[in-house]
Amino acid sequence: xxxxxxxxxxxxxxxxxxxxxxxxxxxxxxxxxxxxxxxxxxxxxxxxxxxxxxxxxxxxxxxxxxxxxxxxxxxxxxxxxxxxxxxxxxxxxxxxxxxxxxxxxxxxxxxxxxxxxxxxxxxxxxxxxxxxxxxxxxxxxxxxxxxxxxxxxxxxxxxxxxxxxxxxxxxxxxxxxxxxxxxxxxxxxxxxxxxxxxxxxxxxxxxxxxxxxxxxxxxxxxxxxxxxxxxxxxxxxxxxxxxxxxxxxxxxxxxxxxxxxxxxxxxxxxxxxxxxxxxxxxxxxxxxxxxxxxxxxxxxxxxxxxxxxxxxxxxxxxxxxxxxxxxxxxxxxxxxxxxxxxxxxxxxxxxxxxxxxxxxxxxxxxxxxxxxxxxxxxxxxxxxxxxxxxxxxxxxxxxxxxxx
Ligand code: HAM
Numbered sequence: 001x002x003x004x005x006x007x008x009x010x011x012x013x014x015x016x017x018x019x020x021x022x023x024x025x026x027x028x029x030x031x032x033x034x035x036x037x038x039x040x041x042x043x044x045x046x047x048x049x050x051x052x053x054x055x056x057x058x059x060x061x062x063x064x065x066x067x068x069x070x071x072x073x074x075x076x077x078x079x080x081x082x083x084x085x086x087x088x089x090x091x092x093x094x095x096x097x098x099x100x101x102x103x104x105x106x107x108x109x110x111x112x113x114x115x116x117x118x119x120x121x122x123x124x125x126x127x128x129x130x131x132x133x134x135x136x137x138x139x140x141x142x143x144x145x146x147x148x149x150x151x152x153x154x155x156x157x158x159x160x161x162x163x164x165x166x167x168x169x170x171x172x173x174x175x176x177x178x179x180x181x182x183x184x185x186x187x188x189x190x191x192x193x194x195x196x197x198x199x200x201x202x203x204x205x206x207x208x209x210x211x212x213x214x215x216x217x218x219x220x221x222x223x224x225x226x227x228x229x230x231x232x233x234x235x236x237x238x239x240x241x242x243x244x245x246x247x248x249x250x251x252x253x254x255x256x257x258x259x260x261x262x263x264x265x266x267x268x269x270x271x272x273x274x275x276x277x278x279x280x281x282x283x284x285x286x287x288x289x290x291x292x293x294x295x296x297x298x299x300x301x302x303x304x305x306x307x308x309x310x311x312x313x314x315x316x317x318x319x320x321x322x323x324x325x326x327x328x329x330x331x332x333x334x335x336x337x338x339x340x341x342x343x344x345x346x347x348x349x350x351x352x353x354x355x356x357x358x359x360x361x362x363x364x365x366x367x368x369x370x371x372x373x374x375x376x377x378x379x380x381x382x383x384x385x386x387x388x389x390x391x392x393x394x395x396x397x398x399x400x401x402x403x404x
Contacts, residue, residue, distance in 0.1 A: 009123025054085035056260025092293030102134030131300035142241035320370035325360035336402035
């Protein structure tokens, strides 16, 4: 093993994995174009407080998973563990609300969380995040879920969309109280972590993967039974819109999220093959205010690009590769052929290695070339090249006069 290894949880993306990753990213970007989202490029580093305030002090992300460090003046900075907090900070700082009746942005880039690495879980991973600021209307939630559904359908992955409403400032406290009371009644069955968080962050207990906890919360009270009238109407309107749009979804009354800023709608797209969440989001109607902006309801989601690309079985084939193989003293002529083919928009590789026909065909195969463009003395003298189709074995003579 070479002495220098990448940092644990930090991975290189290349080859087939990167092709899938790019396919997913491009498809989502195309969707975001037709939904008229505008890109915003946000810093990878923010003051740690931006995340502490937004995501919540009692969350795993803030307590255990942030990469924080001090700058030379002793201020605490953090590598962003997610994009929403920074997007809200940018929205407020740049007064984006002053320009438009509402704002639709997306961002793409690396996020950092000090989690235990495993399949599909990294310490540096990539998201495309989407945020809509300035509307409380459930039609926005519905359109975002529609966007998620379209992305998943076009990629052809087996995923279900789960939704829930986790209420607001008005109705959450009474639910929280009911939940804490319930959790106290089953506290003997909770894992150590949940025993601890039942008072600090009781909603997270509903999300614990430990079997005894899962069993213990089966009868727990449900937020949907505690929603205030406004939240109830919002949630039922959202479901009406989803039905109208023929979007299949599953209500999961115990769906909660690992970030504290959510209100009302939360949703996740969960892979049925691998039991991992690939896309997640929800509404956060108080966060802009929390970061000292004007009261502004908002809703968004983020796609885990590594996770979603992991689910892809295959991607559309690339356009065919032309491999230009020179034999003899014909590099000048070969350069001209490669140039002309590229100007026609074809994907062309000029062989940088010398060798006989067998060797060149071997190189072409290794590079996955569909066509080999054979250029020898005879071709150069006669003003043509020989095109060999590697799939059918057929050969064609193509007239060519260099115009370099
Ligand atoms: P999140 O659920 O923390 O939400 O992350 C969103 C997605 O990022 C996850 O569903 C998953 O696909 C991916 N992800 C998270 N952690 C990792 C990891 N360690 N390795 C690989 N992929 C990971 C948020 O980040 C919110 N900001 C989403 C949002 C936007 N809500 C409203 N607007």
